[in-house]
Amino acid sequence: MEILIDNIGELFDGHRIIRDTCIHIKEGRIESIGVRERADEVIDAEGKFVMPGFIDPHTHTVFAGSREFELEWKIEGKSYSEIAEMGGGILYTVKETRRASKEELVKQMEERLREMLSHGTTTVEIKSGYGLDRETEIKMLEAIQEVKRKTKMDVVPTFLAHAIPSGREAEEYTEEIISEIIPEVGKRKLAEFCDVFCEKGYFDVEQSRRILMKGREYGMLPKIHADEFSCIGCSRMAAEINAVSADHLLMAGEEEMKTLAGAGVVATLLPATPFVLNTSYPDARRMKEIGLTIALATDFNPNCYVANMQFIVQLACYKMGMMPLEALRAATINAAKAIKRDGEVGSIERGKKGDVLITNVASHKFIPYKIGVNMVRKVIKEGELVYSED
Numbered sequence: 336m337e338i339l340i341d342n343i344g345e346l347f348d349g350h351r352i353i354r355d356t357c358i359h360i361k362e363g364r365i366e367s368i369g370v371r372e373r374a375d376e377v378i379d380a381e382g383k384f385v386m387p388g389f390i391d392p393h394t395h396t397v398f399a400g401s402r403e404f405e406l407e408w409k410i411e412g413k414s415y416s417e418i419a420e421m422g423g424g425i426l427y428t429v430k431e432t433r434r435a436s437k438e439e440l441v442k443q444m445e446e447r448l449r450e451m452l453s454h455g456t457t458t459v460e461i462k463s464g465y466g467l468d469r470e471t472e473i474k475m476l477e478a479i480q481e482v483k484r485k486t487k488m489d490v491v492p493t494f495l496a497h498a499i500p501s502g503r504e505a506e507e508y509t510e511e512i513i514s515e516i517i518p519e520v521g522k523r524k525l526a527e528f529c530d531v532f533c534e535k536g537y538f539d540v541e542q543s544r545r546i547l548m549k550g551r552e553y554g555m556l557p558k559i560h561a562d563e564f565s566c567i568g569c570s571r572m573a574a575e576i577n578a579v580s581a582d583h584l585l586m587a588g589e590e591e592m593k594t595l596a597g598a599g600v601v602a603t604l605l606p607a608t609p610f611v612l613n614t615s616y617p618d619a620r621r622m623k624e625i626g627l628t629i630a631l632a633t634d635f636n637p638n639c640y641v642a643n644m645q646f647i648v649q650l651a652c653y654k655m656g657m658m659p660l661e662a663l664r665a666a667t668i669n670a671a672k673a674i675k676r677d678g679e680v681g682s683i684e685r686g687k688k689g690d691v692l693i694t695n696v697a698s699h700k701f702i703p704y705k706i707g708v709n710m711v712r713k714v715i716k717e718g719e720l721v722y723s724e725d
């Protein structure tokens with residue numbers, strides 16, 4: 336099967352802008368750019384802007400229930416602990432997720448992935464982490480594996496040590512993770528990455544290090560939630576153990592940024608989180624000056640219900656001072672680097688997967704500029720039309 340996406344007004348290939356061109360996809364892979372070859376099917380881009388599928392390298396898409404009932408409490412100014420006392424917060428999600436069957440988790444995840452796909456996301460990372468016990472964490476990872484088989488999107492599974500279950504000690508739960516959960520996840524190959532929430536009141540630096548090193552023993556590459564609410568040395572540890580990415584980094588200072596850059600750790604920024612929490616944004620401009628590779632992600636979770644990477648690009652430009660092209664690179668090729676998929680996806684280059692978005696706007700500058708509507712008209716995944724607006 337060969338398809339030609341013709342009449343492209345402006346193409347962003349993951350790196351730069353090319354005008355008036357076409358893309359030829361053969362057996363699901365990019366064959367050439369700018370060569371008008373014979374094809375079985377021609378898709379007319381109608382002179383519009385075309386780009387690689389978005390890569391969302393940090394989500395918590397597997398959980399049961401939603402938390403829209405907390406919004407009024409949040410607007411009234413209730414604190415996180417007050418909301419938890421009123422029955423909301425992460426413990427509500429943990430309760431619902433423990434209770435849900437694997438089939439129910441799969442069903443809810445599939446709905447969320449359909450929304451992501453229709454807004455242009457073709458590759459998504461999904462973390463476990465709302466089980467906080469062996470049985471539920473495994474159920475969540477099995478649900479991700481099932482969704483991975485069913486969806487057209489590329490799904491990258493991660494085991495996340497997310498929080499300390501209520502009534503238990505951090506040290507004791509860390510031991511359970513290391514001696515029981517990670518070995519099972521590893522032996523059954525349920526996750527490609529191991530992630531940990533390194534923060535005051537969660538896992539400290541040494542517990543996080545032990546979890547990530549154990550994950551690595553079982554072939555899972557390390558990622559980390561670092562420096563979100565405080566800066567206690569998590570990103571420095573991430574650099575020491577050569578983590579693939581350090582995510583959030585709201586509180587990361589000059590030293591942390593330089594250390595991460597020196598170790599080649601990708602900085603994954605999640606601007607929808609400070610948006611919903613009404614807090615400040617990470618210093619993307621300084622990170623860029625220092626030479627950090629910046630990726631963008633939604634952080635999709637019940638407290639931050641954002642499935643649309645276009646909105647993330649908008650926040651990156653308006654709230655973090657990123658330029659439109661920088662933000663688009665961060666949401667495609669750099670996001671692929673954050674999940675070690677940059678050899679396969681994230682840019683439109685010969686040999687890579689034919690994951691292409693046809694938009695209804697004239698140039699890349701509209702993606703951050705035009706807010707609140709879906710600009711993706713058609714989604715092509717490995718050469719197959721998987722979403723069309725009409």
Ligand SMILES: [Zn+2]
Nearest residue numbers: 393395560634
């Ligand atoms: Zn997260």
